[in-house]
Amino acid sequence: MGGPFADIDDTLFANKDALSEEYQPDTILERNDEIDQFRNALTDVLFGRNPKNVFLYGKAGVGKTAVTKYMLDALQDEVATREEADELYVHNHNCNGDSAFAAVRALVNQLYPDDDREFPKRGLGLSDAFAELYQEMDRIGGTHLIVLDEIDHLDDANDVLYELPRARANGHLDEARVGVIGISNNYSFRQRLSAKVKDSLMEHEISFSTYDATELCTILEDRATLALIDDAYEPAVIAKCAAHAAKDSGSARQAIDLLRAGAEVAEEGGDGTVTEAHIERGRDRAQRGRLRDKIEEQTMHGQLVLEAIARLEADGETPVRSKRAMDVYQTVATEYGEEPLTTLKSIQNHLSDLSMLGFLVKTERNDGRAGGIYFEYELSLEPDIVFDVRADAA
Ligand SMILES: Nc1ncnc2c1ncn2[C@@H]1O[C@H](COP(=O)(O)OP(=O)(O)O)[C@@H](O)[C@H]1O
Ligand SMILES: [Mg+2]
Structure with missing residues (x-):
């Protein structure tokens, strides 16, 4: 019987270092x-x-x-x-x-x-x-x-x-x-x-200007040839990474990171060829990782408010006003054995902060004379990500 690593004998990488942060390319392109x-x-x-x-x-x-x-x-x-x-x-x-x-x-x-x-x-x-x-x-x-x-x-x-x-x-x-x-x-x-x-x-x-998709393709093609074994990736993979990176940041670092993440997904799944689907999954995983870190950085009450909105979102109740958010927040806080904040103003402040950070979408409503101006909130990410992070923290 071998140990936990004994059955790993195949790799898509010829030289994985060529996709690492420290790697210094011999040739500079574009x-x-x-x-x-x-x-x-x-x-x-x-x-x-x-x-x-x-x-x-x-x-x-x-x-x-x-x-x-x-x-x-x-x-x-x-x-x-x-x-x-x-x-x-x-x-x-x-x-x-x-x-x-x-x-x-x-x-x-x-x-x-x-x-x-x-x-x-x-x-x-x-x-x-x-x-x-x-x-x-x-x-x-x-x-x-x-x-x-x-x-x-x-x-x-x-x-x-x-x-x-x-x-x-x-x-x-x-x-x-x-x-x-x-x-x-x-x-x-x-x-x-x-x-x-x-x-x-x-x-x-x-x-130094940002790279466009064509330039990123040239850089990636070169790097992929060094880093991956022959025929390890579908040609469309390069264009996919380049297109995402060109749209987001114009950064070669991001393009290279996407390729590495996709290749890792393929390798973990035991697949012999990196496909566009692997790239998408790798990208999704990296985005979730970043969101996760960002959620974990929030204060305890900030996270409880976020979880309240996530529950409302999962139940199809969003967008919601701050009063409703506060009710659910108080339930959530009590469940975790925390003393809830009691003023509507403090909850509204948390809702504003979470909107500014991009976790929530805040929309202004105007009901005219009857209701005046107020704000409604909904979650701008998958509720599951919030639940996952909260479950790990509990
Ligand atoms: N023109 C290029 N040709 C080859 N590789 C490049 C090129 N531009 C950037 N890279 C690679 O992209 C990554 C980020 O480049 P880097 O020089 O660290 O960016 P910056 O210093 O501008 O943040 C590195 O892995 C680098 O080797
Ligand atoms: Mg630098």
């Missing part, structure tokens, strides 16, 4: 213009000149990180073959959730030759961290390109972006040259920067 602009911005490095600062922006999943990695790898290969070029050092940092100090400190730690050495977390300030960064860069010499990804998450980006690009002009660096590559998921981040910063960082801006 981004020739952006690659061209990037190339121009980085050319100075080949001749040992000061690098330009580059700013990339575009929505999530449109290839900013992948293209940057691809370009800097290629630049590093090229620099190695050129006499005129200085040594090139690329430092990557994701700014998600960072302060300026944490970001500069992380860069300093990357530059220290010895892995055990760390810049102190406490006691020193941003200017100390910068001084240390410059000292380390000068010690190493050469050209340093600093990639600050998701820089819109940095709460005090101005401080970093004002300092770094000017380090050499301001006499902080003698040996080393420095260039900053900033990447942002939203363009409005630009408006938060001071005019002085815009002047220097925005020397070279590259905008």
Whole structure:
């Protein structure tokens, strides 16, 4: 007798990693213009000149990180073959959730030759961290390109972006040259920067538009060939994932996620070919997962109000007014052994919040002189999803 895994001997995946978040593609497709602009911005490095600062922006999943990695790898290969070029050092940092100090400190730690050495977390300030960064860069010499990804998450980006690009002009660096590559998921981040910063960082801006269905097909086709075994999917599957992703977000990440989810559904069902139906089921499952998380994030009373509307919806009683919702909510709360909220206003507040979050649809009614203006509510998702989450929580 084998163990629980013994009978699994077949897989649709040839290289599942190629569908994972960390995978870096060897080839970048459908981004020739952006690659061209990037190339121009980085050319100075080949001749040992000061690098330009580059700013990339575009929505999530449109290839900013992948293209940057691809370009800097290629630049590093090229620099190695050129006499005129200085040594090139690329430092990557994701700014998600960072302060300026944490970001500069992380860069300093990357530059220290010895892995055990760390810049102190406490006691020193941003200017100390910068001084240390410059000292380390000068010690190493050469050209340093600093990639600050998701820089819109940095709460005090101005401080970093004002300092770094000017380090050499301001006499902080003698040996080393420095260039900053900033990447942002939203363009409005630009408006938060001071005019002085815009002047220097925005020397070279590259905008990444969302992908259309045709472009997503090209990217997916390539990825599917790598990731799945031969004949593992119906050709229509690619178009299906591309169409959904193009309509929702224009994100290659979403398109790739859809393909992976569909292939997982097929594999779990023991099916030898991924079909459009598998993609739909995978998508449905992912959507349910997201909804589930969102429901679980709500306060206890918020969830009880939501369950009340779900019960009314399942009984065909919706749309309902807040008074009726409150009656059912009180029953639900009592069933769970919770003390119900007692004012209609508090229930109306929960109903409004749930509508704003997209769980409910709120409709204004006007009964003229007789009833005046009031609101009615109905559920905008399947009641079963709410019941499932609530059953698990109980
Ligand atoms: N033009 C492209 N060619 C090949 N793969 C791409 C392309 N654009 C995006 N991808 C892939 O899509 C996913 C999301 O891209 P990523 O660079 O992380 O997006 P962003 O940084 O803009 O959020 C990654 O798996 C990436 O490899
Ligand atoms: Mg990215």
